[in-house]
């Protein structure tokens with residue numbers, strides 16, 4: 350029999366058992382949708398990590414004070430001077446970006462008054478990597494750093510494209526709220542005891558698009574200032590050594606050279622710290638890879654659960670199909686007596702099953718695409734913005 | 744003899760799984776154009792015999808020649824092709840497909856034979872006319888009376904112009920009026936040259952057959 354006739358008789362049969370057909374198609378739908386969703390999520394996750402790694406730089410090293418290290422009093426700790434020395438010794442490095450933060454900073458801008466800002470002291474190299482922002486005004490430059498200028502860049506937290514239900518329990522940053530009402534660019538802000546000029550505003554990407562938005566604690570608002578200014582004007586007086594930093598981020602510019610520079614920098618810092626290993630240097634890719642490995646294990650366990658579910662529903666479908674066939678033994682006999690070959694019969698049942706499969710698959714596609722559509726849109730926008738900023742920086 | 748006999752069986756035996764011997768070796772032949780009735784008590788093996796004649800079942804012993812050709816060596820596909828082209832089946836329980844209309848039921852064997860839609864519907868309509876159901880082609884089996892159903896069944900059996908018409912108690916479920924109509928139909932078909940072998944308990948039908956094969960306990964009496 351011709352395909353058109355097979356299709357027609359299959360449709361007739363499906364139509365004759367609407368409930369059963371609908372249930373079969375539905376369970377197929379759910380199974381396939383689960384599969385598609387898992388796959389798209391996995392793919393999305395891998396892509397996110399790729400994006401994050403690309404943003405962070407291929408040869409990224411993170412130097413930070415060793416946690417829980419009891420100093421012998423020989424080392425000054427991890428300092429801005431260390432960063433300068435690394436820069437001096439290895440000018441070929443793409444980025445050497447020291448950073449220190451002052452938490453609980455007092456700030457005042459017009460009617461806005463807050464004691465819980467985060468002041469981040471940075472150098473211009475900070476902007477070389479992890480750039481996901483939209484900038485208004487200008488970034489901090491070498492002159493600001495050299496002069497310890499009282500200038501700052503405010504960070505406006507990303508908004509939501511589509512706000513998830515739990516976001517209302519996530520308080521909006523007070524500073525962001527304020528500057529979204531009144532443009533602070535070029536105006537004065539009181540930080541600690543000094544007046545600063547706002548020379549720039551960095552807008553973070555929408556939270557939906559930024560895989561890292563929850564990783565940095567921004568308090569009631571983040572303010573970027575030159576590191577030298579932070580040391581001179583904002584660090585509390587009880588700080589023993591104002592030169593210390595909480596992190597030096599390095600990017601060699603090349604994944605191949607990361608390991609070699611890690612060793613060199615370690616030797617350099619050990620010498621500067623008089624033998625005290627009060628710091629640690631981590632290869633960012635290793636950090637990412639261990640996170641990725643954890644994620645993978647998680648995904649595998651999800652996949653196993655999904656597979657079990659699909660298997661169970663598959664057996665259910667098989668059972669129904671067999672019951673259908675058995676309940677139609679008589680019909681098969683009649684058709685055989687009328688001249689149907691075995692192939693005719695097999696095709697008849699197969700075309701019914703295929704049609705149900707197609708219907709189920711179509712249903713699955715619809716539900717899966719509506720479920721993953723948002724994350725897909727978000728992903729593509731994210732990589733677009735990453736490419737954008739990448740091009741702008743390089 | 745000029746033409747080979749329509750059916751020649753020699754020592755035909757059928758033992759079912761479990762060892763029950765439904766046919767214990769029957770030998771007879773039916774000439775082309777003959778009208779033969781198979782009669783006998785219930786359970787004696789009539790249906791078993793007819794299924795073998797209709798190539799729906801294979802004998803476990805003996806030989807069966809259809810139009811002179813041995814059927815023993817044929818594969819499933821060849822048997823199906825032969826059955827489709829040469830044999831029409833009429834059942835006691837009609838065995839119409841309930842979801843198809845009378846017309847579609849009659850056209851179905853032609854579909855399996857590979858006929859295109861238009862010609863086969865045309866022929867199905869002609870066949871329904873022939874059995875006096877020209878107006879009821881769109882009815883489903885449930886909307887037809889027993890006698891009408893059996894006439895659809897006969898029209899369907901004639902779809903591929905079979906040389907041999909096999910009927911297993913075709914009037915077993917019908918009242919006497921309908922039975923008489925069906926019998927008249929069979930006689931007409933036989934007069935046109937179709938070989939007919941039918942199983943029946945009805946003495947009237949037996950009387951109008953040219954030959955009666957009496958089966959008892961798996962043997963010809």
Ligand SMILES: Nc1ncnc2c1ncn2[C@@H]1O[C@H](COP(=O)(O)OP(=O)(O)O)[C@@H](O)[C@H]1O
Nearest residue numbers: 759760763765784785786787788789790791792
């Ligand atoms: N598929 C089968 N398996 C086992 N025994 C069968 C099968 N079909 C029929 N029989 C037995 O074979 C005997 C003959 O059956 P059948 O040919 O249908 O008789 P009838 O003459 O009434 O048509 C019966 O006793 C029946 O129980």
Ligand SMILES: [Mg+2]
Nearest residue numbers: 789790791911
């Ligand atoms: Mg019987």
